[in-house]
Amino acid sequence: MAARTKLPGAVYALRATMVLQGAMFGASQAGITALTEQLGRPSQTGLVYAAMGVMSAAAGLAMVAVPERMALPVRWRIATAALVVLSVPLLFVDTLIGLYATVVVLGVAYAPHLITVFGLTERLVPAGRLAESMAFLTSGIVGGQALALALSGRLAQDRGAVAAFAVMVVAGALCAVFSWAVRGLGAPRADAVDRTVVAQGAAAPPAAPVDG
DSSP, X not given: OOOOOOOOHHHHHHHHHHHHHHHHHHHHHHHHXXXXXXXXXXXXXXXXXXXXXXXXXXXXXXXXXXXXXXXXXXXHHHHHHHHHHHHGGGGGOOSHHHHHHHHHHHHHHHHHHHHHHHHHHHHHSOGGGHHHHHHHHHHHHHHHHHHHHHHHHHHHXXXXXXXXXXXXXXXXXXXXXXXXXXOOTTSOOHHHHHHHHHHTTTOSOOOOOSOO
């Protein structure tokens, strides 16, 4: 049996980021639920969450307009910065209209972040482990959401919606830390390097990364 191809360390950072993205989903859900109940409008919970999802989907579709010259690592850093900046206002929202406005704007950052992380993963992992890696990312979102929902739901019950939103902000901040701290994001995919070496008889080094 052939040995499994080793994954670049950056791939594990991307997986951790997806868990944190899921945590943002879970914490926002708990916070939105708590705040709408506090405002006496619990029937609005689903609509608020849906509004955020619709804007996220629109932002995801708009990603096709982003110029290719903007490298994926740069996109990742911009997206994580947006996650932090746009989630902080939730700590101060105390009206239903304010909640709608805040989550709709925040939705702009969600899909671009997810799409960029999937794109970076596709570029970094060897083809033989691509399906596995994509499954890890998807599972990370679900797992992070479940864990954060359980934690932030209890915090929201005891300390109010702002406690759940604080969990969300912290998760976003950690995403940003990963995006700036991780190196090797511009490296070509492992199996592409191997094919180049075989084809050229190891006469030339792989192409230089476009971004570190």
